[in-house]
Amino acid sequence: MSQKQYWKGLEEQQGTEAHKVAASNEFSEPLPFDMSEGLLEAQTPRRDFLKYLGFSTAAAMLAASCEMPVRKVIPYAIKPEDIIPGVPNYYASTFVDGGDYCAVVVKTRDGRPIKIEGNDKSSINKGASSARVQASVLNLYDTARLRGPLADGKEATFEAIDRSITAGLASSKKTVLLTSTVLSPTSKNAIQQFLAKYPNAQWLTYDAISYSGMLLANEASYGKRALPAYHFENAKTIVSLGADFLGTWLSPTEFAKQYAQGRRVSAKNLEMSKHYHVEANHTITGAAADERATCKPSQIGAVAVALYNAIQTGATPNLGTEKLNTLVKNAAADLKKGNGLVVAGSNDVAVQTVVNAINSAVGANGTTVNWAVTSNYKQGIDADFVGLVQAMNAGQVDTLIMQNVNPVYESAIGDQFEAGLSKVANTITFASHLDETAQKCKYIIPDHHYLESWGDAEPKSGFYSLMQPGIAPIHKTRAYQDSLLTWAGATETYFNQWEAYWKNQLGGQTNFDLALQDGVIEPEQETMGGASFSGNLAAAMQQISATKSAKTEVVVYEKISMGKGGAWSNNPWLQEMPDPISKATWDNYACVSPKKAKELQAELTSITEVVAAKTVIKIKIKGFEVALPLVVIPGMHNDVIAVALGYGRNEKIGRAAANTGKRVAPLMQYNGSTFVAYNGVEIERTNETYEIAQTQTHISYEGRPILHEYTLEEFKKNPNELIEERAKEIGHFASATPWEQHEGAEKEAIDANKLTEDFRVNGTLYPNYEHLGVHWGMSIDLNSCIGCGACIVGCQAENNISVVGKHHVLKSQEMHWIRIDRYFSGMPDDADSIQTVFQPMMCQHCDNAPCENVCPVNATSHSSEGLNQMTYNRCIGTKYCANNCPYKVRHFNWMDWNGADAFADNLYEDGRRDDMNDELTRMVLNPDVTVRSRGVMEKCSFCVQRLQEAKLTAKKAGRPLKDGEARTACQQACPTDAIIFGNVNDKESAIHKLRHEQQKERMFYVLEQIHTLPNVNYLSKIRNAEEVVAGNEAKDGLMNDHI
Helix, strand or coil: CCCCCCECCHHHHHCCHHHHHHHHCCCCCCCCCCCCHHHHCCCCCCCCCCECCCCCHHHHHHHCCCCCCCCCCCECCCCCCCCCCCCCEEEEEEEEECCEEEEEEEEEECCEEEEEEECCCCCCCCCCCCHHHHHHHHHHCCCCECCCCEECCEECCHHHHHHHHHHHHHHCCCEEEEECCCCCHHHHHHHHHHHHHCCCEEEEECCCCCCHHHHHHHHHHHCCCCEEEECHHHCCEEEEECCCCCCCCCCHHHHHHHHHHCCCCECCECCCCEEEEEECCCCHHHHHCCEEEECCHHHHHHHHHHHHHHHHCCCCCCCCCHHHHHHHHHHHHHHCCCCEEEEECCCCHHHHHHHHHHHHHCCCECCCEEEEEEECCCCCCHHHHHHHHHHHHCCCCCEEEEECCCHHHHCCCHHHHHHHHCCCCEEEECCCECCCCHHHCCEECCCCCHHHCCEEEEEECCEEEEECCCCCCCCCCCCHHHHHHHHCCCCCCHHHHHHHHHHHHHCCHHHHHHHHHHCEECCCCCCCCCCCCCCCHHHHHHHHHCCCCCCCEEEEECECCCECCHHHHHCHHHHCCCCCCCCEECCCCEEECHHHHHHCCCHHHHHCCCCCEEEEEEEEECCEEEEEEEEECCCCCCCEEEEECCCCECHHHCCCCECCCCCCHHHCEECCCCEECEEECEEEEEEEEEECEECHHHCCCCCCCCCCEEEHHHHHHCCCHHHHHHHHHHHHHHCCCCCCCCCCCCCCCCCHHHHHHHHHHHCCCCCCCCCCCCCEEEEEECCCCCCCCHHHHHHHHHCCCCCCCHHHHCCCCCCCCCEEEEEEECCCCCHHHCEEEEEEECCCCCCCCHHHHHCCCCCEEECCCCCEEECCCCCCCCCHHHHHCCCCCCEECCCECCCCCCCCCCECCCCCCCCECCCCHHHHCCCCCCCCCCCCEECCCCCHHHHHHHHHHHHHCCCCCCCCCCCCHHHHHCCCCCEEEEECCCCCCHHHHHHHHHCCCCEECCCHHHCCCCCEEEECEEECCCCCCCCCCCCCHHHHHHC
């Protein structure tokens, strides 16, 4: 097989003693029968599953149904009008969080939402979703959500608050409505009615994650204060300057779907896009890139200028490192060939102006950058917000109303905003939680959750999505639009106005009902159009040339899981989701390069990931310092430290969020025009340590080859190289006469399908079992997988997977059924050499499964359909199966995480994850999936409940099962369609065609040589790069140390 080897982390690359001990002793933790008296004598055992929110299911359902006007909701698929117990309903709706958007389908059971999926009918996200979209259903049942309106910190009625606020508005000399980006046209109508009632009122938009620099640059360049619609699927060359467009930049679910279209390669389609990426910290977009280089965040502008000059004049870049110079030179040459796209993550107006000039020069406008349709995702202007803060501190604002913003926590000048807030007479917020800003406000009128709301969104001009509730409001909340309309003296509710607006727009009830069922209202085809660049390029370049770099710089970034913070900070699913690059959970930290760690004399305790205690460093700027543990990330620029937003929340946000990580927003800086997410800092090593719970150190393949990676040129030259490697490894054993010598035989053309089948039959002494009916299989394309984690959270929501908390993640006891392994290759001290691959790993459902042979009670067995099954009430917890699994995908319930066993006072509590077992939070549980008890082994089931449902539907219809009817949760959540699932015995199925025709040259099985016969195959990673570092003795640190 391939001699290319990868290192999962620097602990493996270094071969440390701690790693060797951990790898050889995976099950060192004994069963914790010796419980402490404190836990066993708990007075209030909590006997439910998801420990994070408030009162009984029956009470919540009652609250969600009483005293509510009857309003018609339209199911996504035609189903009976009345709820049938045990039968799910599906409703098309819209996920909106400020400018974050996704058209979704909401699955409800017995009147409660339990699962979110992307809406396939949307031309924007095309069925894609993200980890946060998947986790948003848990936010609905968050016990920390406010239960009703508050005035001066005390419960109050809507009527009393409305009277006080109306009186205050009438006498207010200046009123400001501060919102995040509003995508809803009907919400904008409600806001305009409010502004018309109060002429002294002003509406300002503030985005915690600012794109003000792009908006202002576009206004100066094209005369439009807007964002264009990007089309990565049309791009042959993609250049990203610090834009993590697959993870967090602007509209990642939309862009990931587009990007994947250009990355699918086969022996019959040997073309793929070329992706260049420059960044300061290591992101999943950088990991996906073909060519990657690093620089300080302050140098991104200089890179953009060098790229422009190389395109226009052929000037040779001079940027400090050979890799960066080569990347810019080659990118310029490829961009000039046409169909190019350049994007930048910088919030600096000058940088974005240069990027606009590049896109104009290479003809991107009208092909990959569409100005005929603009994106509405971000609309806030930083200078407006700074002006508001100054006016507040000057006592010029009498009334401040806030929607979906938390500047005290989110803003770099949050302390100034807080000071100004105390000088405003009437402060009002529609916050759903008692967040840091809400705590300083006089009135709190909590808004509905989006799953309780009617509404709409216009993510792109002319593209609309409708929002309908999956459940009536659980708490005493009110739509913020209704509050504004009430104070404006409107006689109609927001729902009435919303319904009338869309019936009028769509031409009547029938069309309205159809639109509500589909969830989207879109033109048949997006109109493409360009724009003429007229920006002041010379001034932008001059401003960039004046930018000074600090010796050490900090870059503040969004985690895929946490984003800006908000309600996500108190979402246990997201807290326990491993970061794709660092594989850390439950905290933020200071990411540094291996070389920087050595400089800080932290190599022994920080490079080695199996050592949980990380050295703490202090990061200092003028007027602010923060102490964070140091986590080593290969691929980081050596003079850059990266820290994530979304942590360091107030305890009133919720137990999961409280005392988790540190607030780092003040590390950003205002440059006089916009907030930029980097700053020059000083760092200081301390003698303190802090434990970080990372996951990838919990298993080891002990050097066995499990990845196959090639350059595009290698694949073009010999598409059968992987087949030949497989034949070299297993061909001898595929023969019916393995005792004969085959090495000297004349080389013949290898039939991949025959090789696989012969090895299945002849490679073992066991008899071959033929699956004559349905035989389930899965394929995962490593070229399409971007490591985003949507599959992890989607699986968790579908299969009631437990949250175990940081303490038990540290003990290697996390319960995720699917993990995404991250592998590095390259030289640790050379950030520009690092290449990264993601590999999703779940139960492989082996047809010759080692786990089944060793279970003494037959709790794990094989079905006639190729599924490795678990019988939970038969399992006695020997863990023999987990020890015998070569893929390490089985998980043991070391504690009673969910109140599912029969022992009193046995529920595990840690003070952070406990709301997951609150009776309100239990409403998110999928009743089709058993909640597992302590002492039971569990693992991926291929979502067997979905398979049974699909088969039953086909049986009722009197027809065979159709391909695509059975979809696993991970497959449906994946934004790039990296996962294909189906019946491999169906010759018309996508999975059969992929394995036997379309991708037989790229297909392989992990650890195929041990003849476990997995039902999950992978497609090799193909890089459109000059070389693959893995296996290059001169450039791969692992090769140097171990070969």
